[in-house]
Amino acid sequence: MDTTRRNLIFGMLATSSALAVTTPGVKQALSQITDIVNPAMPAAGYAYAQGNTTKKSVLITGCSSGIGRATALVFARSGYQTIASIRNLQTKNARAASELRSIAKNENLDLHVVEIDITSDQSVREGIQAAAKINGNRFDVVINNAGIMLPLPVELLPATAWQMTFDTNVMGASRIGREVLPYMRIQQDGLIVQITSGAGRVVFPLLGSYCANKFALEAMSDAMRYELAPFGVDVVVVQPDDTKTRLFANARNYLQQTLKAMSSSVPGY
Template identity: 40%
Template sequence: MEKVALITGCSSGIGAATARSLLAEEWTVVATARDTDDLAALAEAGCETAELDVTKPAQCRNVVEEVVEEHGRLDCLVNNAGYAQLGPLEDVPTRELHRQFDVNVYGPHRLIRAALPHMREREAGTIVNVSSVSGRVATPGMGAYNGSKFALEAMSDALRAEVAPYDVDVAVVEPGPVETKFTDRAEREIEGLDRSGAYEKLYSFFEDASAVNGVGAVPPEKVAEVITEAAVSPDPKSRYPVGTPGRVGVLARFLPDRWLDAGYRLLQRFS
């Protein structure tokens, strides 16, 4: 019997690439997005598709139940849906911070809670949470996004130990820059902020972020390969950094805070 994967955030980028990658492994893939029109190409490729807004608890439960009812199993949940709310924390309204966590943290939690009873009953399954190098080291102007990914990493660590007795695996994938539309949305989110006027150098830095994000960026297919590796492995790693910036970036957490702070000051001075 084919294994079954449920993937969130498949309208483009990493999610769509992961759906195609797991299809190539002859899995049954249920690709989801808020707008099913964005999934037409994946449906033509052979994916099953479903509407899913990860901020809607009932929809999260229903999609998981429908997958299990139709296929009798759920072998892998890939929590990929997410976005970046950029901006200095003083300028980010609390409502936007809540929205950031609603998608990046509460959304995966909703799906995990829906999927785990079925995985525990079968004593098999893998949960892959797509985090970021930003979930391991924080940077100025990305506090909201950093906070959401740090939270996802911590939840994944706790969950991994909690479900180990049931032979359920939890893996975190940590990309650095990726060649997707992710940056376009991040730029839109920062444009909507009511600026205090105290952080214009920081805003200037992000206005030039297109050049920064292009350095070492990997195609979404590369991230999809790593997610697939975690999904198919009988003993996946706890973490998978992706790309040179991702692998190097996660090591920055071992540097003294004073060194990191000095580096950020230097970057802002030349921005």
């Protein structure tokens, strides 16, 4: 491995520690999300054309921590029927799921936890089917929040890293859309909220894959907005500022795993 690339990798290891810097809380992001959803869905109680009155249903991905978890609690406490999706319910996120269920029980909230891994077609399909049994096939709001970050110079990003981030940050939202949109078209109503980032408009060094993912997600969302307007379905994007969530801690883990794999398996690195 040449000295330049060696120094670059060591520099990235140092950068991974810097990602622990404290950033703003989730209040600003929550404000952006609720400012969009509440005017569109102004009341928890809602009389549908069929004459039924029921709560509006909100499905949120990536609810094990951070913005997803906080958003789920805000909407549940505001009277919405809230379905919080989390991956790995039986393993690393079992505690997070248990905490949400305990809060729901203690506060008598209409809050439910379902398992969805947005990188899996089957998991998304099964998770949406489970959600449909809870909300009576009515998806009023879907918030695509789950996402990951892998900070590395574009030069050093292996194809597997590009695939991993794109599969989560872009295709994950696409998978959710494919499963919920048939319900929304039947309803002739619905709102999809895509949690993107300022990195979906402005490029930052070391975040080439993350910015590319977010640019792609915003482009996809713009196309969907045109395509779904005739069916009464709207698609909006929310661009939270840097927020103190597990995104950065997870980014450090992804970075360390990627660098370890690169140093052991790629000639010249």
